[in-house]
Amino acid sequence: MRMGSDSLVVFARLLGLAIAVVVVYWFLLFKSSFAPRKGLTKTTIHALLMVIGFILVSGEAILIHRWLPGSKKTKKAVHLLLQGVALVSAVFGMWTKFHYESGIFSNFYSLHSWMGLLSVSLFAIQWVTGFLSFWHRGEARETRSTLLPWHVFFGLYIYGLAIATAETGLLVKLTHLQTKRNLPRHCAESVVLNGVGLGLVLLCAIVIASAVLPKYQKSHSDEVKELIISSHSHYAITRKYKECLYGDAKFFYLGFSDSVFIEL
């Protein structure tokens, strides 16, 4: 693991861990006059499944490509497995809301629930597509490489959408406490939940950065040099041309093609 990716992964893990600890503490253990400890209620299970089981596990699955050693197949299998865990958590997390009141969709009136339904549905489609693609290794390499950027684009978009949904969920929870239980507007509890919200916003940036930023930043120039040299062995390359490739190659990295570069 190189320096750059190392720090990104470590930072993402520490932040994810901090968020998990605060969420578990706040929803399971925290007790006060306005929020009596109620143990594992459906609301608590919903929050834990969505933040930890769905968002944090899904983020970890995205990070897999950044740090896990081994073959591409291993990475893909672990990625698929972790995203599967995230999907099950998300579906189960939604299920706690299906049964919350009378009627399956009676609880799905808010923007939070609409955004949640959208992100979980897209996530399910994305996972099924990824699953099918994984088991169709025989398909033309070109087809799969054409699909990959779309997979990454939609994957990161759905991840961002899930986090935006979590933000609305945290806001609903706090507004509920403030209006129904007279929680004061400025208090330690709201600071903690707002902190979780900002933590998720930051985590989103780090995880997406880990997916789109260059993986082998240090050795990048060397790789490109090798590439140019190998493909041009006997030919002169003008300075302009080199610059052209150098400049462009950076952008390719934003396109997640770093691994391709390395494998060439």
Added chain:
Amino acid sequence: MRMGSDSLVVFARLLGLAIAVVVVYWFLLFKSSFAPRKGLTKTTIHALLMVIGFILVSGEAILIHRWLPGSKKTKKAVHLLLQGVALVSAVFGMWTKFHYESGIFSNFYSLHSWMGLLSVSLFAIQWVTGFLSFWHRGEARETRSTLLPWHVFFGLYIYGLAIATAETGLLVKLTHLQTKRNLPRHCAESVVLNGVGLGLVLLCAIVIASAVLPKYQKSHSDEVKELIISSHSHYAITRKYKECLYGDAKFFYLGFSDSVFIEL
């Protein structure tokens, strides 16, 4: 304008227009028992400035690179100008909240306000950096081309964050109507505001796609094939190739370049 980018821009515009019309109608003209028409209140001005002046104008500024003909300098100048308008709207939109209650930050207790402060601050930093970079044309091309992917990454991230903040704002507005004015949970009004929320989620996807998806999708593989052939056959760099690498395509190849290297 090419086919793909054409449809993306047209779709983004139509969606943006629809959102603007609904927001103006809902906040300015809509009148009912629970939401009497109050004209230009500070809340209304806040909503209009943030959704139309900040988010929609900022999205338009991102799209500029996709469709505006002319030199790079013109595009950058228009992009900078539009983002300047968005920044002024955002600051003025926040200002309506500074004066809302007693004390400048007395109104900044919610997750919505924290996310808003964060996104507007980041947006301001991003704009100032872009402004300085625009007026320092003399700087090494390499430095600017190194900064560009970061500018795009942070720009799109801040755009997404602004939209996530708008979602929490819409939710606050609806929750407020539901608890303080007894708006029923299932009603046409909440469907309209939720629709605006989902519209913004979709707009976010289209605008980001327009920034990261290849502009010359059709001809891309051909360009690269030519590049490879030409570079292996002593040919000087063709004009077409220069356009391919230098042109406005920038790093908008994002990810779609895998296939290029696989083809090598």
